[in-house]
Amino acid sequence: MTVDLHRRGLMLGAAIASGSTAWPALAQDGFDRPPEAPPATALPPLAIEQARLPNGLRVIVLPMPGAPRTAIRLIGEGGWLRDPAGKEGLAEVALSMLAQGAKRDGDEMESADIAYAGDLLGLPLRLTLTPSTCELALEALPDQCDDAVNLMADLTQRPLLAFEALEHIRSRALDALVLRRADALLLAPWAARRQCWGRAQPVQTTASLKRLRREDVLGFHRQYWRPERAVLLFAGDLSLQAARGLAEDFMGDWRVPKAPAGPAPAPALATATPVAAVAQFLQLPQGQGCRLIVQTPVPRGTPPGLRELARTLMHQRIAARLPWPWDSEIESLGGALCWRMGVTLPVAAVPEQLARLREQLPLLADEPVTPEDLALAQALALGDWQAQLAEAPDALLAQAMAAGELEAVLQWPQRVRAISAPVLQLLLAASWRDNRTQLLLLGDAGPPAPAQRAWPGLALTTMRAVIGE
Amino acid sequence: MSAPPLEPQRLPNGLLWLARPVPGTQVAVRVVYRCGGRDDPTGRSGLSHLVLRLIAGASRYLEPGQFHRLIASAGGRTRIEIDEDFAALQTVVPAPQLERVLWAEAERMSNPRLDPETLASARQQLRQAVQEPLLNPYARLDLAVQRHGYLTHPYQRGALGDPEQLKDLDIDAVRAFHAARFGCDRALLVVTGAFDEGALARWVMHYFGSIRPPMPPSAVTAAPAVSPTASATPASGLPASSSSGPAAVPVTPPAAASPASPVASVAEPRELRESRRPQSQTLKLSLAQAPLPAAALVWQVPRADDPSLPTWQLAQALLGLGRSGRLTDTLVDEKALAHQLSLRLDSHRDAGLLVAQALAAHGQTAAPLAQALQQEVLRLADEAITDEELGKAKALLRRETLSAEWTADRLARALGTAWAVRGDAGAAAKDMAVWIKLGGADVQQFWRRQVVQAPVLTLLADVGAAAGVAA
Numbered sequence: 001m002t003v004d005l006h007r008r009g010l011m012l013g014a015a016i017a018s019g020s021t022a023w024p025a026l027a028q029d030g031f032d033r034p035p036e037a038p039p040a041t042a043l044p045p046l047a048i049e050q051a052r053l054p055n056g057l058r059v060i061v062l063p064m065p066g067a068p069r070t071a072i073r074l075i076g077e078g079g080w081l082r083d084p085a086g087k088e089g090l091a092e093v094a095l096s097m098l099a100q101g102a103k104r105d106g107d108e109m110e111s112a113d114i115a116y117a118g119d120l121l122g123l124p125l126r127l128t129l130t131p132s133t134c135e136l137a138l139e140a141l142p143d144q145c146d147d148a149v150n151l152m153a154d155l156t157q158r159p160l161l162a163f164e165a166l167e168h169i170r171s172r173a174l175d176a177l178v179l180r181r182a183d184a185l186l187l188a189p190w191a192a193r194r195q196c197w198g199r200a201q202p203v204q205t206t207a208s209l210k211r212l213r214r215e216d217v218l219g220f221h222r223q224y225w226r227p228e229r230a231v232l233l234f235a236g237d238l239s240l241q242a243a244r245g246l247a248e249d250f251m252g253d254w255r256v257p258k259a260p261a262g263p264a265p266a267p268a269l270a271t272a273t274p275v276a277a278v279a280q281f282l283q284l285p286q287g288q289g290c291r292l293i294v295q296t297p298v299p300r301g302t303p304p305g306l307r308e309l310a311r312t313l314m315h316q317r318i319a320a321r322l323p324w325p326w327d328s329e330i331e332s333l334g335g336a337l338c339w340r341m342g343v344t345l346p347v348a349a350v351p352e353q354l355a356r357l358r359e360q361l362p363l364l365a366d367e368p369v370t371p372e373d374l375a376l377a378q379a380l381a382l383g384d385w386q387a388q389l390a391e392a393p394d395a396l397l398a399q400a401m402a403a404g405e406l407e408a409v410l411q412w413p414q415r416v417r418a419i420s421a422p423v424l425q426l427l428l429a430a431s432w433r434d435n436r437t438q439l440l441l442l443g444d445a446g447p448p449a450p451a452q453r454a455w456p457g458l459a460l461t462t463m464r465a466v467i468g469e
Numbered sequence: 470m471s472a473p474p475l476e477p478q479r480l481p482n483g484l485l486w487l488a489r490p491v492p493g494t495q496v497a498v499r500v501v502y503r504c505g506g507r508d509d510p511t512g513r514s515g516l517s518h519l520v521l522r523l524i525a526g527a528s529r530y531l532e533p534g535q536f537h538r539l540i541a542s543a544g545g546r547t548r549i550e551i552d553e554d555f556a557a558l559q560t561v562v563p564a565p566q567l568e569r570v571l572w573a574e575a576e577r578m579s580n581p582r583l584d585p586e587t588l589a590s591a592r593q594q595l596r597q598a599v600q601e602p603l604l605n606p607y608a609r610l611d612l613a614v615q616r617h618g619y620l621t622h623p624y625q626r627g628a629l630g631d632p633e634q635l636k637d638l639d640i641d642a643v644r645a646f647h648a649a650r651f652g653c654d655r656a657l658l659v660v661t662g663a664f665d666e667g668a669l670a671r672w673v674m675h676y677f678g679s680i681r682p683p684m685p686p687s688a689v690t691a692a693p694a695v696s697p698t699a700s701a702t703p704a705s706g707l708p709a710s711s712s713s714g715p716a717a718v719p720v721t722p723p724a725a726a727s728p729a730s731p732v733a734s735v736a737e738p739r740e741l742r743e744s745r746r747p748q749s750q751t752l753k754l755s756l757a758q759a760p761l762p763a764a765a766l767v768w769q770v771p772r773a774d775d776p777s778l779p780t781w782q783l784a785q786a787l788l789g790l791g792r793s794g795r796l797t798d799t800l801v802d803e804k805a806l807a808h809q810l811s812l813r814l815d816s817h818r819d820a821g822l823l824v825a826q827a828l829a830a831h832g833q834t835a836a837p838l839a840q841a842l843q844q845e846v847l848r849l850a851d852e853a854i855t856d857e858e859l860g861k862a863k864a865l866l867r868r869e870t871l872s873a874e875w876t877a878d879r880l881a882r883a884l885g886t887a888w889a890v891r892g893d894a895g896a897a898a899k900d901m902a903v904w905i906k907l908g909g910a911d912v913q914q915f916w917r918r919q920v921v922q923a924p925v926l927t928l929l930a931d932v933g934a935a936a937g938v939a940a
Binding site: 031032033034035037038043066067068099112114115118119120121123124125139171172174175176179182183184185284285288289290316320324325344345346376380382383386387390391443 | 529541544565579606676793865867876
């Protein structure tokens with residue numbers, strides 16, 4: 001088993017300056033500095049091509065000449081922020097049920113047939129649920145794209161959504177819930193969102209899953225899988241004309257439902273104000289360490305490029321000052337933004353790291369943004385963008401669409417270069433104030449007293465208080 | 470892979486290197502040392518991991534954190550990987566930055582800072598890396614698969630190591646191990662991505678060709694010796710039993726070497742062989758944190774360069790790859806016995822494992838789950854494999870293999886790993902050539918011989934009242 005120890009910042013600041021002069025026998029002389037850095041190359045914006053079918057279906061193509069395979073995604077609006085109150089989990093169940101049965105030319109395809117059809121293309125069908133979208137993803141050779149689009153059309157336009165499938169998927173969702181609650185890493189994002197946005201943030205529970213009826217699933221599907229609100233995305237070596245032809249062949253007769261489109265995602269979140277500074281410790285029995293999360297709200301409307309530079313720079317700073325493998329993100333939930341940094345700590349390290357974190361967070365946020373800082377953050381933001389484009393361009397575009405930020409991602413190099421140090425400084429300095437920073441400890445952090453001394457106000461909480469049951 | 474055979478070139482100092490172009494805007498540089506967890510001396514599990522962190526940490530001309538800043542300011546990413554068979558450092562940057570990365574990697578290879586301060590820091594990082602996976606409620610099951618899946622081979626210990634066995638390690642022992650196992654003549658440099666071939670060849674020669682090979686043993690200052698791991702390490706000598714205190718470092722210098730030479734006293738790793746499992750065995754685990762029962766079945770698999778490996782891969786694809794693999798189809802979707810499952814083939818230089826692992830669905834217990842899992846695995850030998858099913862499995866494997874060529878990052882990793890584990894950077898292309906020829910009957914015949922008749926280790930992890938005695 002290879003263990004990938006990658007974390008950007010894993011090694012940053014982890015070592016301690018040394019004055020030793022004991023060098024190994026391999027020492028190389030005359031290479032005491034790196035060659036000059038080449039001038040930064042200007043990256044062009046990303047060019048996509050788009051069309052709309054008469055039924056409103058949007059077709060987007062990211063041309064990738066020479067790509068051996070084509071990535072295809074059908075993106076609908078039924079993300080988990082659309083879960084109705086009391087029926088949290090509906091979006092996930094409704095999406096999973098698409099792969100449980102559908103009709104093709106009047107014949108029923110069972111889940112095994114669907115799985116088989118996806119696998120035949122070389123990469124299994126993937127179902128992805130984001131806060132704002134639900135997605136079907138496939139990948140195909142150029143001459144198999146019609147099979148892929150055909151399968152997507154069957155699943156979204158002619159799903160069976162049978163009662164038996166609901167019971168199967170519900171059972172699996174309940175098991176997943178049990179697993180999530182026993183695993184600090186899986187629980188952390190949900191508990192953190194709850195801590196930040198309170199009850200406005202939908203979280204599935206055993207009760208909410210048990211409440212789901214087949215009619216709920218049928219209604220949800222009708223409401224959110226609609227051609228005029230869906231996007232068919234291609235990334236590969238094909239023209240817009242070819243993509244449009246595929247869309248017309250298999251989705252041209254997808255009718256716009258008479259029922260009105262669903263409401264905006266999580267209306268409660270749209271007006272929710274973040275919970276004030278709070279520090280909670282949710283103990284999970286017999287763990288061997290804990291997950292530590294700090295988070296702070298970010299003003300709505302903060303541009304994605306600016307957010308990314310701020311996140312990147314703060315990440316560099318904290319990893320240098322507190323040498324642990326941190327991860328960080330700024331999450332957008334229907335426009336509500338929360339900046340989150342997390343790390344996994346052994347029990348013994350918790351009190352000391354908490355104390356240092358409490359002291360360092362405002363200091364790091366207040367540090368002036370130098371031209372070097374800005375250049376570093378810009379380089380990282382552009383490098384990540386290039387890496388994502390190389391690795392999974394369809395995923396990059398789908399994420400951007402889910403967040404409503406496609407234009408910003410297409411123009412990423414220009415947007416990132418346009419950000420100035422003072423603006424970046426402003427966002428950093430406004431964040432991570434004592435009265436806005438929230439702390440969450442999940443797992444085994446030892447007895448509470450030392451942690452509470454290190455972070456005054458840290459209070460024990462329960463699963464019921466955080467999740468609702 | 471469709472490209473011509475991949476033969477690394479050797480520099481005068483012994484360093485191997487190979488380069489492959491990949492369209493795009495990035496380049497990847499990977500340095501692989503053929504030294505991993507298997508090479509850790511007895512009682513010093515994790516020493517290779519520790520040395521890797523030291524190499525990554527600081528060097529003569531790169532202060533702590535400076536390498537990272539250099540890569541970050543270029544818009545790149547860097548990571549380290551430790552495996553049972555190898556240690557690797559990989560960096561991906563925009564293509565124009567290639568020369569700077571080559572300088573920096575040569576500097577890290579040539580002049581790593583091995584001193585008490587950097588050792589303390591690396592030790593702390595290693596402890597954290599060992600700790601992190603333990604947060605998973607099923608971590609002990611994964612450890613048990615490794616610990617009991619192998620009978621005598623050092624693969625039992627895993628790659629991350631045991632911090633307790635390293636806490637009293639002094640810097641001289643680290644230097645000796647580094648000099649013996651992490652020299653340029655034991656490494657492969659892989660460069661992939663968008664580069665100019667002529668410029669790359671010049672830079673490699675300039676920056677890496679000037680690295681001095683390890684000095685002969687007589688020129689090195691004396692330091693405490695460490696011994697290679699014996700092939701017959703008993704299971705009782707593994708971290709489970711040694712975690713209560715630091716293990717002593719046995720001093721067993723090889724007969725031909727000077728006892729004063731640390732380089733020579735870290736003897737060349739010899740051929741390590743895994744014993745054959747004599748009979749099937751069942752062990753019960755208690756997983757205090759786990760909410761659902763789990764089971765794992767473990768079969769022994771030959772070494773990674775065995776000619777039968779492509780057949781193992783194809784069988785694994787039939788059973789476990791994709792949403793329609795036989796195991797998922799039957800146990801998750803049809804019978805609803807498992808919440809999730811996986812079938813993985815862990816291939817290593819000296820020995821491997823085939824591991825079928827499942828979490829029980831609500832209301833199920835571990836023993837029936839294991840029984841059903843075993844039945845499904847064995848059924849591959851009897852239930853006909855249609856041409857269509859075989860074609861699907863080959864399509865999944867082929868896509869998985871070819872996708873390694875699509876980005877500089879993936880290709881560098883694939884080539885470096887194949888070299889370190891299979892002894893052949895071009896192994897994947899040869900696998901594909903074998904899959905094409907294999908028919909369903911070949912796979913079934915093979916399965917009867919290698920799996921149906923072979924002893925299996927069964928690990929049962931129940932929760933609550935159903936939990937048995939911990940293994």
